Amino acid sequence: MTGFEPQIVAFCCNWCSYAGADLAGVSRFQYPPTARIIRIMCSGRLEPQFVLKAFELGADGVLVAGCHLGECHYISGNERAKERVARTKELLDVLGVDSRRLRLEWISASEGIKFAKTMDEFTKQLIEMGPSPLKGEA
């Protein structure tokens, strides 16, 4: 379908991914304006309910981004984020939402380019997948 612009909610940890997103800006790496970033201190702060809420309200995709494994500012928060995202994906499948709509990435403070690329790829992927089935139901 043409003209479909996915709506992405991105949860970024303060120390790595949010900084990576800033670096993308400082470096002027361009990416589609499809995402809105919500800053959380740690990816381990992610409640599955935040993700579910986002889909319930019509998000087409949710990105969770944290420090690389082993580099979490809070030691192991990203490992828990990984478990929770896996669990939430299962829930999404049950709800009939393709679990690829929830994406987990490790993006460090020096990876501005990776942040921009992730946004690019995820946007393209969601365009291919089309609007979320929950869209318009709320």
Added chain:
Amino acid sequence: MASETAAVMVVGGGIAGVQCALDLAESGFKVYLVERKPAIGGVMAQLDKTFPTNDCSMCILSPKLVEVGRNPMITLMTLSEVVGVEGAAPNFTVSVKKYPRYVREDRCVSCGKCAEKCPSKVSNEFDRGLSQRKAIYVSYPQAVPLKYSIDANNCLFLTKGRCGNCKKVCPADAIDYEMKEVVEKVHVGSIVLAPGVETFNAKLKREYGYGEYKNVLTALEFERMLSASGPYEGHVVRLSDNATPKNIAFLQCVGSRDKTVGNPYCSSVCCMYALKEAIIAQEHTPGLKTTIFFMDIRAVGKEFEDYRARAEKEHGITIHRNVRVASIQENPESKNLNVLYMSPQDVVNEEFDMVVLSTGLVASPEARELAKTLGVELTSYGFAKTSIYSPLSSNVPGIYVVGAFSAPKDIPQSVAEASGAAAKAGSHVYKNRIKVKAEEVPEIDITGQEPKIGAFICDCGNNIASIVDVPAVVEYARTLPNVVLAEESKYTCSADFQAVIKQKIKENHLNRLIIASCTPRTHEPLFQSTIKEAGLNPFMLEMANIRDQCSWVHMHEPEKATEKAKDLVRMAVAKSRLVEPLKAASFPVNHSALVIGGGLAGMTVALDLAAQDFHVDLVEKEAELGGNVRKVYIEDEVTGASVASDLASKIGSNPNINVHLGTKVKNITGFVGNFTVEMEKQTFKVGAIVVASGAVEYKPKEYFYGQDPRVMTQLELAHRLDKGPLDAKVVAMIQCVGSRSPDNPMCSRVCCTAAMKNAIKIMKHNPQALVYVFYKDIRTYGLKEDLYTEAARLGVVFIRTREEEMPELIKEGDKLLVSSDDITLDGHVHLKPDLVVLSTGIRPNPDNEELSKMLKVPLSKDGFFLEAHMKLRPVDFATEGIFLAGLAHWPKTADETMGQASGAAARAMTILSRDFLEGNAAISFVDESKCRGCGRCEAICPFTAITVTEVSPGNAKAKVNPALCKGCGACEVACCNGAITCKHFTNDQITALVEACLEGVSK
């Protein structure tokens, strides 16, 4: 006798002076900051962007200027000049002449009415003459202090007794034509000189026609042209006809590396700023092609080589190497410029629409005068004379020199040295250190109040406003719930705007504030202090990141960027409505430090800390102190080994330093002011940590290294030369072995200089020797250029190889044979050397990974430690209380290492000198009425901050230790009863953000 007050004078209000003043003030010293101009900021304030991150220069500088303006420990003396000094450290009496501003600083409200009515227009030096200003003026909108001043030479009243308009219109009665110059005597214990440099007068290179041809600009003029807040609002135009150029040539080494103008040295920064200006110009001007004429590309700093590669490959900038342009001729009709130069094949005459001259840095007459006044010795080039092993000291005890005053250098090095000078200067007066206690503005109680939100949407000059429709965002913000005030602001971070914010908070009884501008990671602390001064709790601030994460990344989609900015503001409002005041607990600070690594950097840090009576635990994994410097050859009289043993013996006899040899740190826990360090045999506490873990020499696998004794590294050669002359007659040196290669693209910074030193030594031992250097660029930046000149004078032969092709080394029978293309002569060279010397690069310490995990601090993609900010926080980590110095940060020379190490010591002392630090207020809180004491939170907390204890028989509750909790929020997620709230990032707040983000989406 120690001076009674702990006061230091800093002369020069550029970035180096500013950083030095702030570090001193933060460590409990009174500072007099003396600046000749009406405002501080220096050259950095004039720059558009800074390499290699392309950060907006003003955006990162402004918070520091604001901080100088408001720090009660700093007395800012503008329009002032040091005219005399008496006494010696720690009892200097400095005479400071204060020139009249003719505007009373205490009255001026910087409304600008005076300048509006001033009839006298003069060339604006801040814009390098590209615009005009009035005779009464402020240098730039973010100037500190933001006070008008009258330029007496151009004021009609002061020169001819006519006019007087400004006095008539000034609503604050601030104009005072009677002001006279006064000389004030200031008593200080030590002095730091940071007078900076000026740029080379391009008119002296007559062959380039600067001043005559309108379309020939200097780089600093071009910088002002590129600046969004400059006279052309970032539009690149030709001055002859205001047309947009299709191509621009940049000429390097104008007034540098040039004996004919008396400046044989390299200016260090021009290669990088030319690349930057070319990239930015192309970004600003669709279709523009830029060409840079380099002699050598000196991209020696952290991640500079990547920047260079991107400029060529991604931005398509045309790069000529080994070219000094002979002359420029203007086409009298088109005003285009014919650039004449030699290519390897031919003489070329190429036409360009515009030419930018990369003018070098030269010592300013003011700096020379200052040096004379203070008896500070200068080199023949007019830079302050320092020694390699005391890079910050002048010849006068107690007077220190920093920044480009001692040699041309870039901003990060100037900033690190400026901190370093703070450590040195503080050592004369530390006994009278003042315990800093901020004046607290009583907090307004907002309990029970309905949210009243004020929102400022920042233009950021043009950084935001050129993409995002800011007035539309402001209009939109006004429609949002609880927003009682929404306004556009040009530079929200400027000093004067902080006063505006405070006033608006008072006038409108705001209890919450939103700043939609840049990233909270850099600017939240500034705005938090501002609202704190207005009586609001700092947590009542929310920021919407509409620049770094919006206007800068959606530059080609202004409408969508505007929509996104509206969404981000709506989200900020949603959270703002739910934020609550938080109070942090304060914790005692442990006054000792841990230094990891006993090399040159670590030893310097330890001695600087110990000099101010702080206890240091210095940990070295090897059996003795010294590290890499022991292997380095410095100058004829000084070996690295002698320096290392000298420092080691000073450390050995210093009662403040406890050395741990042959051991490593096992684990580190805790937080700023209160770290716990576990070693094999003991555990101790420290308040700050400095990582100085060094780096390693690359051991090549190529070029028969290790297989043939005639192949060695430069370090090995230096060691060999210490023992006497070589037998070898023909020596081939191969540069960039293991650097600037596909698997390790970084430049190791020091190898070119090391090669020059060894080559000179060989030639001095045996003038008949033949030394050939195979290189891509000779990177003897700054004053190291003298070594290159000397080597060439002694007859060393330089062969420039291709960027992507290393010389080949094969064996013909028993003979070694080097062969390579020579791009200067457009030919091929074969050589049978007796000795092959490999200039091997520096690689990160393999221990870095383990250390980085232990300390939770990041590494850069090259494997070195990554500082908090490459430009302005070169020795800090983003994690508070942990600092960085030496090769662990990036390859550097011994003097650079020592300057930077002193900087790390100074930064650590901003923590160690305090008795108390405020902890984090945004931490977890347990609602005991909901807690069932299940212990999930205790199990999940990575910092053992939560313990579940019985409060009454059979009734357990979780308790948070505020000193240990870091606010990650893991416990809130783990709690199944909703009993834990992680403050400032609560479930309600984050849910509100999600809702606001998607408002209207599904309908």
